[in-house]
Amino acid sequence: QVQLVESGGGLVQAGGSLRLSCAASGRIFSPYAMGWFRQAPGKEREFVAAITWSGGNTYYADSMKGRFTISRDNAKNTVYLQMNTLKPEDTAVYYCAALDAYRVTVRFNDRDYDYWGQGTQVTVSS
Secondary structure, three states, X not given: OOEEEEEOOEEEEOOOOEEEEEEEEOOOOOOOEEEEEEEOOOOOOEEEEEEEOOOOOEEEOHHHOOOEEEEEEHHHOEXXXXXXXXXXXXXXXXXXXXXXXXXXXXXXXXXXXXXXXXXXXXXXEO
C-alpha cells in the first residue's frame, strides 16, 4: 500500500510564497500521475494541479495558472507545489493524491484518485 505524506504548510502573509512537498513510501512507487487538491472551511474539495509521472506533463485549475507550479523528483518519489503571490482565499488544507499505474488519462475529480495523504494546512493572512 502506498503512503503519501505532505509537508511545508504554514502561515504566510498575502503576497508571500510556500513550497509544499509530498513524499511517497511503502513500496516501489510508479503512479500514472500525481495531483494536488485543496479544501477550505465550508467548501468542497477542489482540483489544484496534476503532473504525469513519466512525461512530466502539467495541468492546472484556471485560478491557479501563473501563480502555482507543480513539479516532481522521480528519484525521491516526491511531488512539489510551489505557491507564489498567495491570497487569503488560498487558505485551505492541501492534499496530495495519486492515480495508479493502470490509469491512461489525467483525472480532475477527487473521487477518481486512488491514494491520498492526510493534508497540510496553509493559512494566508491579509
